[in-house]
Amino acid sequence: MPVDPGSGVRKKRAQLARPGEGLLPPDPRKVGEEPDYRFTLANERTFLAWIRTALALSAGGLGALHLIPDPYSSALIGITLLGFSVATAATSYRRWALNETSMRLGRPLPKSKLPQVMAVSTTVIALLAAILFALDK
Amino acid sequence: MKPEPPQQIFDFGVQQERTSLAWERTSIAMMTAGVILTRYAAGDARSVFVLIGLLQVATGGAILLWTAWHYEELHAPLRDGTGITHPNAVRTVGVATLWFSTATFILATLFTLSRW
Numbered sequence: 027m028p029v030d031p032g033s034g035v036r037k038k039r040a041q042l043a044r045p046g047e048g049l050l051p052p053d054p055r056k057v058g059e060e061p062d063y064r065f066t067l068a069n070e071r072t073f074l075a076w077i078r079t080a081l082a083l084s085a086g087g088l089g090a091l092h093l094i095p096d097p098y099s100s101a102l103i104g105i106t107l108l109g110f111s112v113a114t115a116a117t118s119y120r121r122w123a124l125n126e127t128s129m130r131l132g133r134p135l136p137k138s139k140l141p142q143v144m145a146v147s148t149t150v151i152a153l154l155a156a157i158l159f160a161l162d163k
Numbered sequence: 164m165k166p167e168p169p170q171q172i173f174d175f176g177v178q179q180e181r182t183s184l185a186w187e188r189t190s191i192a193m194m195t196a197g198v199i200l201t202r203y204a205a206g207d208a209r210s211v212f213v214l215i216g217l218l219q220v221a222t223g224g225a226i227l228l229w230t231a232w233h234y235e236e237l238h239a240p241l242r243d244g245t246g247i248t249h250p251n252a253v254r255t256v257g258v259a260t261l262w263f264s265t266a267t268f269i270l271a272t273l274f275t276l277s278r279w
Contacts, residue, residue: 053250060246067182073253074185077260081192084267088203091271101275108268115264119257126248 049116051123058130065129073122076114079144083111090155099158103151110147114140179237186230189256193223193263200267212270219263226256 060066087107094100117140124136174180197219204212229252240247 050254055246055248055250060248063241063244063247064176064178066248067178070253071182071185073257074182074189077189077256078192080260080264081189081196084264085196085199087271088199088267091274092203097275097278101278105268105271105275108264108271111264112261112268115257115261118260119254122253122257123250126250 049120051120051127054123054126054130057127058132061129066126069122069125069129072125073118076118076121080111080115080118083107083114083148087111094155094158095162096158099154103155103158106147106151110144114144174241179234179241183230183234186233187227190223190226190230193226193260194220195223196263196267197221197223200263200270204270207270207274209270209273212266215263215266222259222263 084107087104089104090107091100091104094103121136121138121140127133128135197216199216200219201213201216204210204216233252237247
């Protein structure tokens with residue numbers, strides 16, 4: 027059952043939730059109608075997968091700093107991974123809220139470049155780390 | 164009094180259980196990341212970050228307990244067909260993860276600068 031949309035200003039703000047808005051978009055329950063519960067739970071699981079990705083990047087960054095012998099290489103790889111962790115964590119709630127809002131309004135889900143950027147960057151960093159580790163540098 | 168078991172299937176795809184397991188995996192990942200941060204910070208003798216790591220482990224534990232409670236709580240709205248969206252839990256976990264990731268990033272930067 028949809029939650030009472032509340033005051034006009036808040037409802038309008040929620041309806042305007044679009045890519046480009048801040049990191050904490052308004053409560054999606056203020057607009058549209060409750061979607062099929064399967065979609066809501068799927069969106070929740072996707073959000074949690076992004077959170078786990080952020081945590082894995084954080085652990086991986088610390089691991090790189092600890093395991094790669096060369097201080098410059100370890101700093102480059104470790105801090106880059108930790109930066110990705112912060113970026114992933116920072117955008118996870120926003121992505122969940124925008125997806126939920128779109129589902130409630132029957133709109134297409136918003137696009138994101140982050141999955142492609144993450145996939146390419148993480149692969150490059152992992153290969154670099156493996157090479158450095160193999161060369162013991 | 165123990166609630167009566169449901170008389171009909173209300174979750175064909177076992178979505179609720181899968182989501183609950185996703186929350187559990189996330190809480191375990193949160194605790195693991197917290198242990199790694201604590202160990203790393205302890206080796207570098209930065210006590211503030213040791214506390215942050217321990218707080219992250221405690222947060223993971225709290226999420227795990229909440230997951231168990233929420234799994235039971237969600238049965239009724241799923242059977243009734245009422246709303247199950249809960250932005251507060253999502254927002255809390257998102258902000259907590261951002262906070263811990265940022266703390267880890269700051270620790271690593273300080274550690275790297277001190278080595279140079």
